[in-house]
Amino acid sequence: MQDGRATPNDGREDLRRAAAELADRLPGPLASLARLAYNYRWSWLPGGPELFASVDPERFELSCQNPVRLLEECRFGMLARAAANDALLASAARLEALLREDLERPSHRDFDPERPVAFLCAEYGVHVSLPVYSGGLGALAGDLLKEASDRAIPIAAVGLMYRKGYFRQRIDAGGWQHEYWVDTDPQRLPAALVTRPSGEPLTITVPVYEADVTAQIWRVAVGRVPLFLLDTDIPANGPLERWITARLYEADAHTRLAQYILLGIGGVRALRALGIEPSVIHLNEGHAALAPLELVRVAEHDGESLRGALESARKRTVFTTHTPVPAGNDSYPAEQVERAIARLAQELSLPASELLALGRTRGDDQHEPFGVTQAALRMSGAANAVSRRHGEVGREMWSSLWPDLPVEEVPIGYVTNGVHVPTWIGRAMRELLDAHLGERWIAEAADPATWDPVADIPDAELWAARGRQRSELVEFIRGRSTADRLARGDVREYVQAASRAFDPHVLTIGFARRVATYKRLELLTRDPEWTLSLLSGEQAVQVVLAGKAHPRDEEAKRTLQKLFGLKYARVIGERVVFLDDYDLRSAALLVRGCDLWLNLPRPPLEACGTSGMKSAINGGLQLSVLDGWWAEAYDGLNGWAISGDVDADQYAQDERDAAELHKLLSGEVVPSFYDRDGRDLPVAWLSRIRASLRSIGPRFCASRMLAEYAARAYRHSVRDGKVMTP
Numbered sequence: 001m002q003d004g005r006a007t008p009n010d011g012r013e014d015l016r017r018a019a020a021e022l023a024d025r026l027p028g029p030l031a032s033l034a035r036l037a038y039n040y041r042w043s044w045l046p047g048g049p050e051l052f053a054s055v056d057p058e059r060f061e062l063s064c065q066n067p068v069r070l071l072e073e074c075r076f077g078m079l080a081r082a083a084a085n086d087a088l089l090a091s092a093a094r095l096e097a098l099l100r101e102d103l104e105r106p107s108h109r110d111f112d113p114e115r116p117v118a119f120l121c122a123e124y125g126v127h128v129s130l131p132v133y134s135g136g137l138g139a140l141a142g143d144l145l146k147e148a149s150d151r152a153i154p155i156a157a158v159g160l161m162y163r164k165g166y167f168r169q170r171i172d173a174g175g176w177q178h179e180y181w182v183d184t185d186p187q188r189l190p191a192a193l194v195t196r197p198s199g200e201p202l203t204i205t206v207p208v209y210e211a212d213v214t215a216q217i218w219r220v221a222v223g224r225v226p227l228f229l230l231d232t233d234i235p236a237n238g239p240l241e242r243w244i245t246a247r248l249y250e251a252d253a254h255t256r257l258a259q260y261i262l263l264g265i266g267g268v269r270a271l272r273a274l275g276i277e278p279s280v281i282h283l284n285e286g287h288a289a290l291a292p293l294e295l296v297r298v299a300e301h302d303g304e305s306l307r308g309a310l311e312s313a314r315k316r317t318v319f320t321t322h323t324p325v326p327a328g329n330d331s332y333p334a335e336q337v338e339r340a341i342a343r344l345a346q347e348l349s350l351p352a353s354e355l356l357a358l359g360r361t362r363g364d365d366q367h368e369p370f371g372v373t374q375a376a377l378r379m380s381g382a383a384n385a386v387s388r389r390h391g392e393v394g395r396e397m398w399s400s401l402w403p404d405l406p407v408e409e410v411p412i413g414y415v416t417n418g419v420h421v422p423t424w425i426g427r428a429m430r431e432l433l434d435a436h437l438g439e440r441w442i443a444e445a446a447d448p449a450t451w452d453p454v455a456d457i458p459d460a461e462l463w464a465a466r467g468r469q470r471s472e473l474v475e476f477i478r479g480r481s482t483a484d485r486l487a488r489g490d491v492r493e494y495v496q497a498a499s500r501a502f503d504p505h506v507l508t509i510g511f512a513r514r515v516a517t518y519k520r521l522e523l524l525t526r527d528p529e530w531t532l533s534l535l536s537g538e539q540a541v542q543v544v545l546a547g548k549a550h551p552r553d554e555e556a557k558r559t560l561q562k563l564f565g566l567k568y569a570r571v572i573g574e575r576v577v578f579l580d581d582y583d584l585r586s587a588a589l590l591v592r593g594c595d596l597w598l599n600l601p602r603p604p605l606e607a608c609g610t611s612g613m614k615s616a617i618n619g620g621l622q623l624s625v626l627d628g629w630w631a632e633a634y635d636g637l638n639g640w641a642i643s644g645d646v647d648a649d650q651y652a653q654d655e656r657d658a659a660e661l662h663k664l665l666s667g668e669v670v671p672s673f674y675d676r677d678g679r680d681l682p683v684a685w686l687s688r689i690r691a692s693l694r695s696i697g698p699r700f701c702a703s704r705m706l707a708e709y710a711a712r713a714y715r716h717s718v719r720d721g722k723v724m725t726p
């Protein structure tokens with residue numbers, strides 16, 4: 001994108017101007033910080049976060065690590081001090097040179113920079129300061145954009161600028177989850193409103209129900225990749241339409257459908273308004289399912305027949321499905337969808353009834369609701385699930401869309417997710433691997449040979465790096481959990497326990513994921529006596545928990561509440577911590593610091609899971625059900641596994657899995673961690689870490705994932721069939 005012809009209205013100039021205006025308000029020597037602040041590339045350059053933190057560490061945290069706000073809100077005295085700090089200026093100059101070099105590289109030779117891949121997704125977890133994400137899907141999308149930037153693959157991403165983001169979580173003293181929303185001021189984000197040469201915002205319009213909804217477009221720079229966020233909160237719209245981009249995963253179906261029309265149809269219109277003609281359109285999850293219809297409309301307008309237009313749109317569309325959980329595959333009553341899209345359908349020669357049929361498993365069943373996953377599967381030329389096992393589950397789950405095909409031939413392949421290594425790896429582990437794997441190891445992370453030297457990292461060095469990352473987590477946990485408990489109004493003794501909570505030398509277990517019933521957090525506390533004895537044993541264990549329950553998922557909320565019910569047992573106060581409001585920042589600290597990462601989904605409902613991969617590249621070990629990615633990663637030496645067999649009797653399955661969990665934790669994990677040699681090093685544990693790094697590092701990094709998308713889906717317009725790992 002960066003090396004293409006100068007497109008006047010794509011927001012690049014607006015971003016440059018915003019950075020220049022910020023630079024003008026800073027002491028002269030800090031101008032390069034302003035330019036760095038407007039491209040998230042700083043966040044994954046070694047030394048980038050440290051650079052901004054060094055300007056004013058407290059304000060950097062107060063501004064949610066948003067460097068634009070930091071520089072705007074920082075007191076002049078602090079700025080003047082930074083402007084006189086030679087080391088800081090040298091670091092800024094070095095980082096800016098790296099950024100410029102990165103932006104000026106030519107695009108990957110297999111791709112035409114004039115025809116980028118359009119990537120459409122409802123959420124993006126690029127950075128904690130850009131709160132337009134909720135969890136795994138967003139984190140994955142953010143990682144994919146960063147990797148595309150690193151690989152110089154031309155992608156243009158489109159999403160929505162949620163002014164209130166996703167809900168924030170606060171747990172009260174009784175353990176009940178409360179939700180609240182925080183307003184984001186996009187003017188203070190590292191984002192620029194795309195304007196026309198006249199200075200007016202560039203806008204697009206989409207018909208939604210009876211209204212013509214207008215959206216303006218923000219541009220965010222994720223390294224070389226532009227992320228365009230549509231925003232309807234403008235005076236041209238009525239109050240209902242302004243609300244469309246208020247909240248991510250708004251529960252109200254009316255608003256949700258409006259969001260999907262905006263993202264799908266509006267997303268493609270926005271790209272055209274920006275002068276971008278995509279090669280392939282990647283629907284990352286079903287929310288953007290309507291996007292191909294906009295390609296159809298344009299093709300019809302250019303004289304193609306409806307059938308021809310539908311077929312050529314299909315050939316340009318690839319779809320990734322991300323969950324087998326029914327709640328993740330939205331569907332809406334046909335009448336409601338019909339009202340939402342009636343005027344849109346009129347713009348095509350496609351009758352509304354046929355459009356609705358695209359979203360039905362049995363197209364002619366008038367009573368069946370409209371499902372976005374069905375629509376995306378029908379309108380894409382290639383489709384994939386996100387792990388090998390999820391591929392099997394997905395083919396089974398959607399086989400009735402292809403009644404004439406045997407299940408194995410259902411055209412849903414898989415590309416297993418991977419994580420962006422520079423984003424997730426902690427500093428100590430990065431320094432360790434930099435020292436042992438050679439300078440280019442990050443660029444060649446997908447090559448197993450890159451990881452071979454891990455075998456020769458001395459025990460003491462590996463253990464020291466793990467210790468540093470665990471200590472950083474412990475320090476964070478003490479501060480955060482004390483504040484959380486004070487805010488909840490907990491009893492004094494329990495608050496004080498938080499300030500003593502966690503020991504930097506104790507086996508630290510992490511369980512951080514959405515609190516949904518199928519994730520089975522309760523397996524940990526199914527037998528409270530066992531839990532208490534594990535925590536108070538001679539060989540100590542500490543557990544950090546985090547995760548949000550969906551606001552309407554009462555059952556999940558009760559699970560949380562039950563967990564909090566245990567808190568008055570003395571040992572719990574110091575050994576178990578629940579961190580409110582799980583986000584990208586706490587996720588990073590957890591995956592870096594925990595020794596053991598637990599995952600207990602009820603199989604086969606975990607599509608993939610990525611937090612375990614983040615933990616693994618940091619030297620964390622996995623104890624997980626053989627579901628999602630772990631079913632293809634576990635090799636007997638690189639962690640621990642609980643059977644992934646499916647039992648129709650859920651109660652029996654939970655009993656059996658809890659028993660397996662107990663046996664593994666008490667019988668293997670804990671003794672192995674505390675089995676030390678004469679130098680106080682856990683030799684067997686360390687060799688398991690080495691096995692884990694070597695087997696997981698190359699296969700579950702985002703470079704491997706992106707290479708697969710590039711080779712099978714992005715490089716050509718999509719051929720009919722599967723995006724399939726052989």
Ligand SMILES: *Cc1c(COP(=O)(O)O)cnc(C)c1O
Pocket residue numbers: 134135136137139512513514582583584587588608609610611612614
């Ligand atoms: C990585 C990540 C996730 C996804 O984790 P799972 O393993 O899929 O549960 C969710 N939330 C945040 C904040 C993350 O960083």
